[in-house]
Amino acid sequence: MERKIYQELINWKNTNIQKPLMVIGARQIGKTYIINEFCKNEFENYIYINLLEHSEVIKIFKEEINTLDKFKRMKIYLDIDINPKNTIIFFDEIQESEELISALKYFNESEEPFKIICAGSLLGVKLKRMHSSFPVGKVKMLNMYPMDFEEFLMANGNCALIDEIRNCYEKNIAMDSVLHSKALDLYRLYLCVGGMPESINNLIANDKDILKYDKSIIEDIYQSYLNDMNKYVENKFEASKIESIYKSIPSQLGNQSNKFQYGKISSNARKRDYETALNWLLSSTMVHKCPILNKVEIPPLGFIIDDHFKLYLSDVGILLNMLQIKYNDIILDTLLQYKGIIAENYVATQLIANKNSLIYWESGNQAEVDFILYNDDGIIPIEVKADDNVGSKSLNVYMKRYNPKYAIRISTKNFGIANNIKSIPLYATFLIK
Numbered sequence: 001m002e003r004k005i006y007q008e009l010i011n012w013k014n015t016n017i018q019k020p021l022m023v024i025g026a027r028q029i030g031k032t033y034i035i036n037e038f039c040k041n042e043f044e045n046y047i048y049i050n051l052l053e054h055s056e057v058i059k060i061f062k063e064e065i066n067t068l069d070k071f072k073r074m075k076i077y078l079d080i081d082i083n084p085k086n087t088i089i090f091f092d093e094i095q096e097s098e099e100l101i102s103a104l105k106y107f108n109e110s111e112e113p114f115k116i117i118c119a120g121s122l123l124g125v126k127l128k129r130m131h132s133s134f135p136v137g138k139v140k141m142l143n144m145y146p147m148d149f150e151e152f153l154m155a156n157g158n159c160a161l162i163d164e165i166r167n168c169y170e171k172n173i174a175m176d177s178v179l180h181s182k183a184l185d186l187y188r189l190y191l192c193v194g195g196m197p198e199s200i201n202n203l204i205a206n207d208k209d210i211l212k213y214d215k216s217i218i219e220d221i222y223q224s225y226l227n228d229m230n231k232y233v234e235n236k237f238e239a240s241k242i243e244s245i246y247k248s249i250p251s252q253l254g255n256q257s258n259k260f261q262y263g264k265i266s267s268n269a270r271k272r273d274y275e276t277a278l279n280w281l282l283s284s285t286m287v288h289k290c291p292i293l294n295k296v297e298i299p300p301l302g303f304i305i306d307d308h309f310k311l312y313l314s315d316v317g318i319l320l321n322m323l324q325i326k327y328n329d330i331i332l333d334t335l336l337q338y339k340g341i342i343a344e345n346y347v348a349t350q351l352i353a354n355k356n357s358l359i360y361w362e363s364g365n366q367a368e369v370d371f372i373l374y375n376d377d378g379i380i381p382i383e384v385k386a387d388d389n390v391g392s393k394s395l396n397v398y399m400k401r402y403n404p405k406y407a408i409r410i411s412t413k414n415f416g417i418a419n420n421i422k423s424i425p426l427y428a429t430f431l432i433k
Helices: 005-015 031-042 055-062 067-078 098-109 123-128 149-155 159-171 177-193 197-205 216-231 236-252 271-284 316-323 327-331 337-353 393-402 426-431
Strands: 021-024 045-050 087-092 116-120 140-143 287-293 304-313 361-363 367-369 371-375 378-384 407-411 416-418 421-425
Touching: 005 021, 005 031, 005 140, 021 123, 031 045, 031 087, 031 116, 055 067, 055 098, 067 098, 098 116, 098 123, 116 123, 123 271, 149 159, 149 177, 149 197, 149 426, 159 177, 159 426, 177 197, 177 316, 177 327, 177 337, 177 421, 177 426, 197 216, 216 236, 216 316, 236 271, 236 287, 236 304, 236 316, 271 287, 287 337, 287 361, 304 316, 304 337, 316 337, 337 371, 337 378, 337 426, 361 393, 367 378, 367 393, 378 393, 393 407, 407 426, 421 426
Parallel strands: 021 116, 021 140, 045 087, 087 116, 378 407, 407 421
Antiparallel strands: 287 304, 361 367, 371 378, 416 421
């Protein structure tokens, strides 16, 4: 499957390949697949080393010898010959060896032209809890996320539709009504299956018939996430807290307070008791944090209240699975309140995939703007609507108070611009930067 991160891998190869590359992302998002494709396509020789399959490599890097000797012993153990000039090495599941992560500094500073790429499950969690020294400045970090809606369209062979969406977005012109309806139908399909490659592959294999789609795929991924919470933690008490936060997110998104509340986890829950568990989830990239903006001023990230925030799940398909929503209710558009919550979580994942920071704004209990974008045009408010009923007191309050260059309203309405508000269909969110 085509992934947009491939171009970033090419950029690394062409500009800074001496610095080892570390790809960070949650489980099941396709890290191993796309790195394998990149290594096979772009290099003369490729060596794949999965640390879960080679525990002896982990033992070698624990030895009290210099890194060069460790590397030599690894080659002997694996019975491989490595010519650094034309060979790339992919260390998968590198979170299993702190010592190998620390050794990346050697590969960066070596006179030999080493080419090292690595990835792993919950790598972000591991890096924050390392006891060994992390090679700061000696490793290039690259975040990876589930497939966004554009990648979903590419996988389904809808590249011409992507071009038309982009054309209408750039020119602020309405798309043909038939194509608009088609794109909305595909958007609703994406909500059902989410952005996990295995899930999308299964939908395609079943001719995009949601009735034939194997929904156990998402359930299995969800269960694997829960299993990780027990495997990669310091104790079972911590694992219980992590799981409690994660399971509370779907209902938290429906809070009338419009923010995450520890009291919604349990009646006696307090921030100090759950802070470590929350940081674990954020480091895992299973969830994304969206803090509130305290002051509308550049740069927005300098004026956030970090303790006042929302949490979004990293994949909208997992959200639907946790809510046990019937796919027909999505396809036939019969949901009421939670339709808006699902659309908001979807937009959050698309913005994150496009390297946007998540921030929101509110004025007491009077008005709330779902997301705040900071781009070349300044600070831009973004409102999300799940249908074509786009009346909004909150957006009007924000615009009168702060007079932005323009505002963005994401909904099921076609492209257009009126009253200084750009209308962007939900299926075009992937273009917002």
